[in-house]
Amino acid sequence: MSKEKTLKPSKELPLGFVDRQEKELLIRDFVISNIKEIMVKYGFQYLETPSFEYTDSIGKFLPDKDRPGEGVFSFKDENKWLSLRYDLTAPLARYIAKNYLEIPKPFKRYQLGTVWRNEKPGPGRYREFLQFDADYVGTKNLQADAELCVLISEILEKCGLDKVDYTVKISSRKFTDKLFEELKINSQKQILAILRALDKIDRLGWEEAKKLLGEGRKDKSGDYTKGAELKDNQIKIIGDALKNKTANSEDIEEIIKIFKAYNFKNYQFDPSVIRGLEYYTGPIFEVNLNFEVKNLKGKAIQFGSIGGGGRYDNLVNNFGNFDCPATGISIGLDRLVYALMQKKDFKIKSIRPIMICVFDNNKIKEYINILSKLRNSNISSEIYPGEGKLKKQMEYANKIGSPAVILYGEDEIKLGKVTLKNLKTGNESSIKIEDLANEIKKLL
DSSP states (O other): OOOOOOOOOOOSOOTTOOOOOHHHHHHHHHHHHHHHHHHHHTTOEEOOOOSEEEHHHHTTSOSOTTSGGGGSOEEEETTEEEEEOSOSHHHHHHHHHHTTTTSOSSEEEEEEEEEEOOSOOBTTBOSEEEEEEEEEESOOOHHHHHHHHHHHHHHHHHTTOOGGGEEEEEEEHHHHHHHHHHHTOOOHHHHHHHHHHHHTHHHHOHHHHHHHHTTEEEOTTSOEEEOOOOOHHHHHHHHHHHTOOOOOSHHHHHHHHHHHHHTOOOEEEOTTOOOSOTTOOSEEEEEEEOSOEEOTTSOEEOOOEEEEEEEOTTSGGGGSSOOOOEEEEEEEHHHHHHHHHHHOOOOOOOOOOEEEOOSOGGGHHHHHHHHHHHHHTTOOEEEOOSOSOHHHHHHHHHHHTOSEEEEOSHHHHHHTEEEEEETTTOOEEEEEGGGHHHHHHHHO
């Protein structure tokens, strides 16, 4: 009788998800600390909303409706559908509607949180990623839109980029509204398909985006996306309009005027900036990097923007009769960190512990006494946590990058001292326990 075969779980990750190592996480922490410092300086309030929302609270404005699940990860709970948030804007709109009478208006909030998108992953594009948002809610004043571009610029430069490394591109949905009027397109479904096609120009190029404006496009994997079904002459009109680099809408002209007052010059009017989500109503902006980004194989990739945003004056109104114009900007932090790591050599020091070697398990009290003295002096330290003789302990210390080990065997106990071995130089020194913390600080 044959034994039933036991299936082992896969050690591989689903597509679009990634394990992140300490170096990347420390750089991300550095970016986050800079963001928080700047947001406090600009007078924003910190807010956190839950990862899950009712699907009908966020379901009207989804990033990729052509895929199963309509762009979000969902499940049914007590006859109501819940979805993991795909951005931080829709949950903010729900929060504003729920707390409309209590919050000040304008309301300035920033948030850092993980978002999930049930979309096809690509280079530097994940199904789960950390996002930063800053929003002004309850104002039509275009000073808010302009300041969002200025503060994003300050964040990027504080994180190590120069002005030549990035450009804030601006446009307006009023530009596309006029275009749809000229083309006599009224169907909201078709308008959304056009917007999503145009939003992919930066990543796919015009020739591939044209296919999405027409009958449709098959990508390299064979997946087919239905197009917006425009005629050739309509696509030509759109193409010609995108080449126009003159800002001829009042909202963009007003923002440029405010930019001048800030002495902010690192922007560019670009009508090809579209933003794929349909809730935008006015000025829109996108942050693009101007340097080459490579994938893990060292090949240059079409990286696209690291974030953007715009004005969404009607989103809160979906939850009731709320007059609550708003504008906001988002940055994909994981994408930003991925690019920053290629541009800048971060001198972020990874702190590894000093390790106390174990010679005799009966001496654990003495080891803990040494450990307590080090930790009370704020020195990262540990007693060897595994099992094995000195050779194995030294292999562990070298593998984790420990700067030094402490030897406290029979000879050291007789002398009333410890031996401190510097693992970078190999030098050993005999030190009194009461002097140990100060000596370790010298080599760190």
